[in-house]
Amino acid sequence: MSSPDYLIVGAGYAGSVCARELAEAGKTVMLIDRRDHIGGNAYDKVDEHGILIHPYGPHIFHTNSKRVFEYLSRFTNWRFYEHRVLAQVGAQLLPIPINRTTINKLYGLSLSGAEVQAYLDQVRQPRDPIKTSEDVVLNSVGPDLCDKFFRGYTKKQWGLDLSELSAGVAARIPTRDNDDDRYFGDSFQFMPDQGYTRMFERMLNHPNITVRVSCDYKQVREQFAGAQLVYTGPIDAYFDHCYGPLPYRSLRFDHEHLPTQAQFQPVGTVNYPNDHDYTRITEFKHLTGEQHAGTSIVREYPQAEGDPYYPIPRPENEALFKRYEALAEQQSGVTFVGRLAQYRYYNMDQIVATALAAAEKLIANRPAGDAA
Structure with missing residues (x-):
């Protein structure tokens, strides 16, 4: 040409x-x-052990836009997948976004849905106006849940305190008074059945x-x-x-294959808000549904220098x-x-x-x- x-x-x-x-x-x-x-950052490939991985960290497709879903459906079939994330808080793995299960297990309670909302109303710190991500979190769940789930994770992810970030960052994560443990609530939650790279090739x-x-x-x-x-x-x-x-905030990805472990963790992603230098570990077989005697994982280390990932x-x-x-x-x-x-x-x-x-x-x- x-x-x-x-x-x-x-x-x-x-x-x-x-x-x-x-x-x-x-x-x-x-x-x-x-x-x-x-494929950009959504590029995926089969690693040397035969497992489909995402070199640039996990990409989980979700949308409420029927138009977007139907457009991409021209280039791929889909595998139904609802992403679930647990956060390690002390010795416990707890659902994130925070839901009724999170609060009951964390504090040894047995609250109903209505009681969860009453509990949150009791512990929240009303903020007006809401300008920062700290305002969003404290206004929603109060200081203890903020410190256990958000403050440390945000400091690692962004290199900034919640109070230094615009409100929109924390506003992306809902709080639920039921037991819905899906990370996303969108109408369409799927993964390309042959991976993202194959979808881009067809496109x-x-x-x-x-x-x-x-x-x-x-x-x-x-x-x-x-x-x-x-x-x-x-x-x-x-x-x-x-x-x-x-x-921009960048990331370093530490990929590891565990040949003798069929499963490393119970869900696709586990967050580490208060421990370790990495923010999260993702196990790819949860995302792809692949069967394999071993498993491949990735740890994410946020950093200031490197390829631009997050404005x-x-x-x-x-x-x-x-x-x-x-x-x-x-x-x-x-x-x-x-x-x-x-x-x-x-x-x-x-x-x-x-x-x-x-x-x-x-x-x-x-x-x-x-x-x-």
């Missing part, structure tokens, strides 16, 4: 969905990624799409200078960090992003989409929805007489 209509930077959800939509609209697309694979299998991995945008941007650009990388990197770097939600970081966003809006022929390009803590389904909307806008704004 000598002169594609579009150059798309990044072969994760945002770039791949845009590529497929533009290709089906008759556009030619060159999709590049600096890594040696497609990108179109004659109008050319994929090039191990390819850095800066090395080829002159070669494809005439193409419209869809950019899904870090927005600050696109502008050579002219206002300074946007803060850090603080008002000053949002203000810096707005400066870059203003530059982006002045660019012609460039669309910024995705978690890094929009500096948003998006879930997978949110990225798909955002990419679909961006592609629709690009297709609708094509010049008069352009091919459909």
Whole structure:
């Protein structure tokens, strides 16, 4: 492909969905990624022991959007899976999000659902206005549950205290007065039956799409200078960090195979809010349903340096992003989409929805007489 209509930077959800939509609209697309694979952080592979793992940590698909679910269903069949997480508090493994079981086991109580809510009303510390994640948690569950489940985990995950993070971080985790121990409450909770990478391969299998991995945008941007650009990388990197770097939190993944253990832990993920340097351990066979004599796990160690994973939600970081966003809006022929390009803590389904909307806008704004 000598002169594609579009150059798309990044072969994760945002770039791949845009590529497929533009290709089906008759556009030619060159999709590049600096890594040696497609799928972004959702990339999965079979490890050397024959177990399907997620090299960049667990990715569990969940959504309330029927449109997003049906769109991805074009490229995969699904395995029903409801993710469950336990948190180690002292010697106990307790459900998180906090529910009736959590409170009863932690405090040796036998509260009914109505009594759970009354208990929480008794221990909570009302906060108004709610500005930080500390405000959210204390307003919901009070100081003891906050310290046991949230404060230490947040400090490890973000390198910041709850009081230093915007309210939206903690607001993602509900509190329940029943025994529902599912981590997510969404209508659609599934895993791709052959993995995420296979889903991306099918999505990108179109004659109008050319994929090039191990390819850095800066090395080829002159070669494809005439193409419209869809950019899904870090927005600050696109502008050579002219206002300074946007803060991100990174992760280090410690993968381990246990050849003599069929099961390492009772659920897919166990959180460690107050012990160890890692935040959580995930055992992949729970997610995939695979049968194997051994098992593969991953420990996650948050860190300041490394690949950007999580935009850090603080008002000053949002203000810096707005400066870059203003530059982006002045660019012609460039669309910024995705978690890094929009500096948003998006879930997978949110990225798909955002990419679909961006592609629709690009297709609708094509010049008069352009091919459909």
